[in-house]
Amino acid sequence: MELENIVANTVYLKAREGGSDSNKGKSKKWRKILQFPHISQCLDIKTKIDVGYEYVVDQQPIGKLLFRQFCERTRPQYHKYNGFLDAVERYEVGLEETRVALAAEVFGRYLKQEGGEAVTDVVVPTVVDDASSLLEGNVIDNERYTFSPDWFSFGCLVYEMIEGRAPFRARKEKVKREEVDRRVKHEQEKYSSKFSECARALCSALLAKSCASRLGGAGRRGADTVKAHRFFQRLNWPRLEAGLLEAPFVPDPHAVYAKDVLDIEQFSTVKGVNLDAADDTFYGKFNTGSVSIPWQCEMIETGCFNELNVFARGEDNKECRTPDLQLTPAVSPPEEEAGCFMFARRTLCPQKKIPPRLRPIPVPEHLLNNTQTHAHAHAHANS
Known part of the structure; x- marks a missing residue:
């Protein structure tokens, strides 16, 4: 676990502490704690990270959501493509009994001939073809995988339930992770007399080294072969899946099969880390855009992102940038007269201090020019 992730989770948990309002468990100051930094503090990040489509949209949940909102509002011709991709994704992860209806929805909504336009002979077979045939070559080349690692883990589980230990490590043996990886890749597991011929055949097929020859490695149809x-x-799978048949083995909900997951010191890689002044400075300047993927997903699922991602309203009642998204120089407040008591504490009208991460900072000339050029091009495209 990286230090940035720890800080991100700490900030999020702090924002949700306490509170007695209708949103139970959320601090009254959560919006202030999670407020986005000023855009002038983020411009320099463009030169340090990959701002390509694959990284910003495909790999970042918030970036993907912002791209979808942009297409929906300003590029409707691209928004329908996003809907097509969502429909295909629902088809790929759908249950077996719903896949026919989902496939019909994809074809009828996006691929059906309308207005005399012909649907190409290449697109339709690619969409309705089984996903396993498309991923088979990639699995063999070890570039991508589907469910073969899951069936390997299932084989390790069956092996351990029969033998009482993991397949590639002896009982109470202390071995480095690199050695375990080497055994998994190159050594053959050993079977004792506890394994029947049928159980040994199952484990051997599930623990095969090659993903192509592994039992269950035939893409999404792999479960049928298992x-x-x-x-x-002897199992009646339809009755078992319908809940009409009791499973041969049901884990005891009161039994402890593993150590307490809350005992982080047992497995945390940051055990013994002491935070110094530099870490406190980093915590104070923490940017909610530099967080882990699970943290971004939680921000979206809990609705925090929707409440923070708001726009202002201009004179024509159209959406415009909020002050924290504007690069115009901030107007300095007028100087107040010192008065007769220049050292007296101001208790009647105290000055509100702006946190450092919310203050606008001077922007380098080259970054400001590039930003303005892109803004003019975007406005010209909209017109």
Whole structure:
């Protein structure tokens, strides 16, 4: 776990502490704690990170959401493509009994002939074809994988339930992670007399080194091949999945099968780290855009992002940038007269201090010019 992730989670948890309003568990100052920094403090980041589509949109949940909002509001011709991708994604992860209806929705809504436009002979078979045939070559080349690692883990689980230990490490053996990885890749697991011929065949097929020859490695249809193995020949899978048949083994909900996950010191890689003044400075200047992927997903799922991602209203009642998104120089407040009591504490009208991360900072000339050029090009494209 990286230090940035720890700080991000700490800020988020702090924002949700306490509070007695209708939103239980959220601090009254949560909006101030999670407020975005001024845009002038973020311009320099463009020169330090990859601002390409693959990183900003495909890999960042908030970036993907912002791109979808941009297309929906200003590029409707691109927004329908996003809807098509969402429909295909729902089809790929849908249950077996709903895949036919989802495929019909994809075809009828996005691929059906309308207005005399012909649907190409290349797109339709690519969409309705089984996903396993598309991913098979990539799995063999080890560039991408589908469910083969999950079936390997299932084989390790079956092996451990029968033998009482992991397949590639002896009981109470202390071995480095690199050695375990080497054994998984190159050594063959050993079977004792506890394994029947059928159980040994199942584990051997699940723990195969090659993803292509592994049982269940046939893409999304892999579960059918695992269910058809003779080890499970006495199971009635339809009745079991419908809840009409009790499973042969049900874990005891009161038994402890692993150590307490809250005992972080047992497995944390940051054990013994002492935070110094530099870490406190980093905590004070923390940017909510430099967070981990799970933290971004939680911001979206809990609705915090929707409440923070707001725009101002201009004179024509159209959306415009809020002050924190404007690069115009900040207007300095007028100087107040010192008065007769220049050292007296101002208790009647105290000055509100702006946190350092919310203050506008001087922007380098080259970054300001590039930003203004892109803004003019964007305005010209909209017109």
